[in-house]
Amino acid sequence: MAWVWLAVAGGFEIVWAVLLKYTDGFSRLLPSLATIAAMAVSFYCMSRALQALPMGTVYAVWVGIGAFGTALWGMAVEGDPASAARILCLSLILAGVAGLKLAS
Numbered sequence: 001m002a003w004v005w006l007a008v009a010g011g012f013e014i015v016w017a018v019l020l021k022y023t024d025g026f027s028r029l030l031p032s033l034a035t036i037a038a039m040a041v042s043f044y045c046m047s048r049a050l051q052a053l054p055m056g057t058v059y060a061v062w063v064g065i066g067a068f069g070t071a072l073w074g075m076a077v078e079g080d081p082a083s084a085a086r087i088l089c090l091s092l093i094l095a096g097v098a099g100l101k102l103a104s
Contacts, residue, residue, distance in 0.1 A: 002052035003101065009045035010065025012038050017070040021078075057100050064097040 016038035022031040042062075049058050068090050074080035 002049045005045045006049035006053065006058060006061055007065070009042045009049060010062050010069070012042035012045065013062060013066035014069035014073065016042060017066055018073050053104065057104055061097050061100050064093050064100075068093050068097070 016035050019031055019035040019038060022028065023035050024031070026032045026035075046058060046062055049062075071080070071086070071090055075082040075086070
């Protein structure tokens, strides 16, 4: 169950990172409230994962999911560059997350 909590935490990290762009420096109320809510859910779920998994693993996987998902969103929706080098590096992040899962 800890890995499910961690996956949900990573998903909400993607959500708040994407929403953060739309807060316009926390000057827009609704996107700001949504961002803060997604952060709270993400941190709560991460805290639940920490009850059963090592801290280093939890944090690395949480950041990896967030970085991969946010970069993927940027390339797919926001028009960020999708070069072969970027995709290769994102694949390495994903491989690291999978490796941490397999090693625990």
